[in-house]
Amino acid sequence: MDSIEQTTDVLVIGAGMAGLIAAAELQQAGRSVRVLDKGRGVGGRLASRRIESATFDHGAPGFKASDPWFISQVLQARLNGAVAPWTLDAAEVHPDLRSWRGTPSMSAVPKQLSRGLDLQLETTITHLHPHGDRWLATTASGHTFASTSVVLTAPVPQALALLDAGGFGLAPELRLRLDAIEYERCLTVMAILDGPSRIPSPGGVLFNRGSIASITDNQAKGISAEPAVTLHATPAFSFEHWDHDRLESGRLLLAAAADWLGAGVRTFQVHGWRYSQPKIRDNEPCLLVNLAPPLALAGDAFGGVGVEGSALSGRAAALAILALRASPQRA
Numbered sequence: 462m463d464s465i466e467q468t469t470d471v472l473v474i475g476a477g478m479a480g481l482i483a484a485a486e487l488q489q490a491g492r493s494v495r496v497l498d499k500g501r502g503v504g505g506r507l508a509s510r511r512i513e514s515a516t517f518d519h520g521a522p523g524f525k526a527s528d529p530w531f532i533s534q535v536l537q538a539r540l541n542g543a544v545a546p547w548t549l550d551a552a553e554v555h556p557d558l559r560s561w562r563g564t565p566s567m568s569a570v571p572k573q574l575s576r577g578l579d580l581q582l583e584t585t586i587t588h589l590h591p592h593g594d595r596w597l598a599t600t601a602s603g604h605t606f607a608s609t610s611v612v613l614t615a616p617v618p619q620a621l622a623l624l625d626a627g628g629f630g631l632a633p634e635l636r637l638r639l640d641a642i643e644y645e646r647c648l649t650v651m652a653i654l655d656g657p658s659r660i661p662s663p664g665g666v667l668f669n670r671g672s673i674a675s676i677t678d679n680q681a682k683g684i685s686a687e688p689a690v691t692l693h694a695t696p697a698f699s700f701e702h703w704d705h706d707r708l709e710s711g712r713l714l715l716a717a718a719a720d721w722l723g724a725g726v727r728t729f730q731v732h733g734w735r736y737s738q739p740k741i742r743d744n745e746p747c748l749l750v751n752l753a754p755p756l757a758l759a760g761d762a763f764g765g766v767g768v769e770g771s772a773l774s775g776r777a778a779a780l781a782i783l784a785l786r787a788s789p790q791r792a
């Protein structure tokens with residue numbers, strides 16, 4: 462072990478929706494919080510990417526809001542210019558502001574949430590284990606972060622790998638519950654076109670059959686300077702083609718979408734989301750897997766669906782930690 466950082470009240474692993482919401486709630490309640498993420502940017506599956514002068518939302522293209530607390534967060538984000546009403550499904554009527562996207566792109570949402578947080582990117586935790594009344598989280602380079610509580614928001618198989626590597630044994634019934642959680646895969650094509658697509662306003666078509674789950678027109682959405690579409694493959698196609706040549710799979714998907722593209726493909730890239738969305742999730746909004754020192758698992762595998770489910774799960778984890786640690790002990 463090279464060095465141990467000063468202990469914080471809470472270490473949040475993962476700067477996706479769940480982790481950022483948990484961190485903000487805990488910080489607002491007066492806890493010292495550090496957020497770590499292995500990525501180069503915040504957001505996890507709320508992701509945007511530039512290819513040449515085109516911009517793509519290549520994770521979640523948008524999200525829904527139905528919970529009153531979450532709606533209030535979204536409306537605040539709207540006042541701050543980070544979201545706008547939008548739906549992937551042109552047939553959907555949404556007079557009550559239930560469907561949203563990030564503005565200018567989806568990564569605006571996590572970027573805004575991360576403001577004012579103590580955040581460290583490009584930091585991959587490899588081991589997590591309790592040591593006395595603290596948790597120790599160790600990186601690949603041997604650096605160790607200490608905290609009195611942890612909120613762990615990596616997709617569940619990755620979260621379990623950290624605990625396994627740290628030698629932390631979960632109670633058998635919890636282990637069974639967590640091992641039951643499964644995720645769909647999603648192959649995603651980002652293609653720059655040589656002209657506007659045929660995708661109707663407001664810029665999305667939902668299929669969920671055959672090889673294509675959805676196509677989003679990033680130019681029609683207003684985020685890309687040039688014609689650029691994101692194609693999400695169905696779970697069945699993604700599973701079947703996961704180990705195949707990615708460019709070849711991309712060509713198959715673009716051929717299947719040709720009628721909707723209506724223009725030539727100038728260039729494209731393919732991204733594979735190994736943990737796209739859970740197909741089997743736990744019913745609890747978060748899971749406290751250790752009480753002393755506290756460890757809560759959170760994310761879209763717990764409670765609700767998608768971005769909203771992650772936010773609610775992050776909040777539930779923060780409230781659970783606060784309830785356990787009514788008077789924080791600083792090291």
Ligand SMILES: Cc1cc2nc3c(=O)[nH]c(=O)nc-3n(C[C@H](O)[C@H](O)[C@H](O)COP(=O)(O)OP(=O)(O)OC[C@H]3O[C@@H](n4cnc5c(N)ncnc54)[C@H](O)[C@@H]3O)c2cc1C
Nearest residue numbers: 475477478479498499505506521586615760761767768771
């Ligand atoms: C293709 C696609 C389409 C989607 N479509 C929709 C949609 O239409 N509507 C909707 O609501 N939702 C959609 N979703 C799902 C939505 O994006 C997720 O539910 C939500 O963003 C998950 O947030 P999270 O915080 O739970 O997890 P994540 O966003 O995955 O955050 C976890 C974070 O943990 C970090 N991490 C993992 N392991 C480590 C480690 N060892 N050390 C440090 N950091 C680590 C990761 O880098 C990541 O940033 C979609 C997702 C995908 C991929």
